[in-house]
Amino acid sequence: MLTAKQHELLHFIQQRLDASGISPSFEEMKEALGLKSKSGIHRLISALEERGFLRRLPNRARALEVLKTPEGAKAAAPVAAQGNVVPLRKPAPALKPIAANDIIEVPLHGKIAAGVPIEAFEDHNNLAVPAALLGAGEHYALEVSGDSMVEAGILDGDYALIQKADTAREGDIVVALVDGQDATLKYFRREGRMIRLDPANSAYEPQRYPAERVIVQGRLSGLLRRYH
Numbered sequence: 001m002l003t004a005k006q007h008e009l010l011h012f013i014q015q016r017l018d019a020s021g022i023s024p025s026f027e028e029m030k031e032a033l034g035l036k037s038k039s040g041i042h043r044l045i046s047a048l049e050e051r052g053f054l055r056r057l058p059n060r061a062r063a064l065e066v067l068k069t070p071e072g073a074k075a076a077a078p079v080a081a082q083g084n085v086v087p088l089r090k091p092a093p094a095l096k097p098i099a100a101n102d103i104i105e106v107p108l109h110g111k112i113a114a115g116v117p118i119e120a121f122e123d124h125n126n127l128a129v130p131a132a133l134l135g136a137g138e139h140y141a142l143e144v145s146g147d148s149m150v151e152a153g154i155l156d157g158d159y160a161l162i163q164k165a166d167t168a169r170e171g172d173i174v175v176a177l178v179d180g181q182d183a184t185l186k187y188f189r190r191e192g193r194m195i196r197l198d199p200a201n202s203a204y205e206p207q208r209y210p211a212e213r214v215i216v217q218g219r220l221s222g223l224l225r226r227y228h
Contacts (some may be wrong), residue, residue: 142160
């Protein structure tokens with residue numbers, strides 16, 4: 001059995017999902033239930049997760065899925081009851097609108113050189129990114145170090161949002177791994193059997209390598225910049 005507050009929260013989350021496809025924020029849940037702090041919401045959500053009524057979606061800062069509701073609770077698409085619960089049909093992800101403020105957490109893998117290649121992927125944290133900046137596919141982020149891509153608008157300290165890929169077209173800005181250990185962010189070009197990695201800064205020279213020494217690890221999808 002659920003407590004009154006657990007039942008109320010579950011019903012509120014389901015109502016918001018039915019209306020917009022986006023789960024409410026913790027602040028909205030706190031206000032809807034008349035609680036004084038968000039910590040109470042965290043406890044309620046954890047309890048609903050433990051009982052199998054609710055699930056947090058991975059890599060999303062703010063996304064919840066209602067798995068089932070107590071018998072008698074309002075549900076948008078119930079199916080046959082089993083015991084004392086009514087399972088809910090999961091909405092198709094493709095039909096859910098993406099809110100302008102929806103946030104996705106992507107892996108943050110250390111620094112990448114926009115100058116001379118340096119070792120990348122030294123750290124593994126997460127970076128919160130507006131969903132609107134990301135397209136299809138799997139993404140990760142790298143902090144830019146150096147100034148060799150400034151003429152492409154990529155500055156030292158920016159966060160490069162990278163779509164995972166192992167191929168690139170002429171002129172793509174890519175993460176190129178050289179000799180299996182040094183990664184750099186450059187324009188991708190082919191010169192016969194050679195790969196040319198071009199900077200976007202006239203002060204730097206292109207870097208040329210035999211094709212077997214270069215592995216494409218992703219293509220630039222977007223940038224995040226923090227102003228101090």
